[in-house]
Amino acid sequence: MTIDVVILAAGKGSRMRSDLPKVLHPIGGVPMLARVIGTARQLGEVDITVVIGHGAEQVREGFSDSGVRFVEQAQQLGTGHAVAQAIPHFRSGATVLVLYGDVPLVKSGTLQSLLSAADRGPALLSVEMANPAGYGRIVRDDAGRVLAIVEEKDADADTLAIREVNTGILAAPAELLSRWLPELSCDNAQGEYYLTDIIARSVSEEIPVTGVRASDALEVAGVNSRAQQAQMERALQQASAVALMNAGVTLLDPARIDIRGDLQCGTDVSIDINCVFEGSVTLGKGVQIGPNCLLRNCRLGDATRVEANTIIEDAHVGEACTLGPFARLRPGTQLAAGAKVGNFVEIKKARVGAGSKINHLSYVGDAVIGEAVNVGAGTITCNYDGVNKSLTEIGDGAFIGSNTALVAPVKVGDGATVGAGSTITREVGSEELAVARGRQRNVSGWQRPVKKT
Ligand code: UD1
Ligand code: CA
Helix, strand or coil: CCEEEEEEECCCCHHHCCCCCHHHCEECCEEHHHHHHHHHHCCCCCEEEEEEECEHHHHHHHCCCCCCEEEECCCCCCHHHHHHCCHHHCCCCCEEEEEECCCCCCCHHHHHHHHHCCCCCCEEEEEECCCCCCCCEEEECCCCCEEEEECHHHCCHHHHCCCEEEEEEEEEEHHHHHHHHHHCCCCCCCCCCCCCHHHHHHHHCCCCCEEEECCCHHHHCCCCCHHHHHHHHHHHHHHHHHHHHHCCCEECCCCCEEEEEEEEECCCCEECCCEEEEEEEEECCCCEECCCCEEEEEEECCCCEECCCCEEEEEEECCCCEECCCEEECCCEEECCCCEEEECEEEEEEEECCCCEEEECCEEEEEEECCCCEECCCCEEECECCCCECCEEECCCCEECCCCEEECCEEECCCCEECCCCEECCCECCCCEECCCCCCCCCCCCCCCCCCC
């Protein structure tokens, strides 16, 4: 099947009261339009046209390398007019699928059923609503065949009572849309060219219309305001939490986790409250995450434990590591198995070897640290001279005493020892002891100053 997808995204979204075009607002950390494009791509080799208008430049910029085509609808004259902008790009024999940039959670399986139903005539996606206010109503005959979609503003009292509404999402053969859309009239309550009018048109030509019902209202819900965005965000987070638990993850409170991207977990992972996962995060088997952690684009090996209030960004953490509480791993951090990073330790662009420990109050940046190294409390790599960044290298089994300043570029050899409080500016050979601090002098009989009268 040749599938031409048209995504409508020209509307202003005035109720968002935002300088950002509505479709660029995120749900679950991903711009709504990106979600829709991603779902469309799951249908196979599809051609995608996005109809833009308000905020067109910002939308184009945000999606410049997404492989979609943009067409501009200068004036928003209605959904039928919007889809018509894509007609020149319809391929012969294609089935056209109409999606919306502000209906972000639609599932590809549902779209697949809709497409299968649209090989000869239009297929529309409907949903039952307890409160259908604002939506186009699906009018069926006694035999249940779809006759028309009537917009709320054009509906009489009987029609308004119908609870089956139009989600807006539909599929239809390109040939039919190319013929019908240019002939739409705008003689209706809103003076718009309604896409929905193709349904009555199809019926008048005795081309059958199929109605496919969406099972889940969230899937077809649109976002028009910040409140709806927040509601949808909560609903998505709740669904993600349930999916994680079904996959064998313990969530201490499924209402207090936020996944803004993709979180993959091995079995028996446990996640305490108020953790945020952004981008692509992978947690190995048995990983334990304490409360209030932020993890962004990172991978944690099996059995690693992250204590409370730890932040991890663009980092690889090996198996059985211990992090935090209050640790911060910045981009480019790589910890080998069994490494320990304790409280108030910041690590950036550094490799830390297996079993090495940096337990308290340190900054380690631009460094390569071997295995079984002990970095004492308060140790700082002085990696920046105000202009350039330089490397600190520490060999296997080295012991760095507390409160050491390592002035990079500098090397400390395997098995070397650095005395506490040292400022190391020259290479320390392996197995050597380096002490670089003022010697202690004890003055006996010392008299403290006395207050002048
Ligand atoms: C539309 C449907 C209605 C359905 C409802 C579901 C029509 C005529 N009505 O009504 O049956 O129940 O969606 O939400 O289709 N857009 C453009 N260009 C335009 C007009 C709209 O890109 O010229 C985009 C908007 O950005 C929006 C979407 O199309 O994302 C829907 O447009 P809107 O005017 O809100 O349609 P509704 O009145 O809600
Ligand atoms: Ca609307």
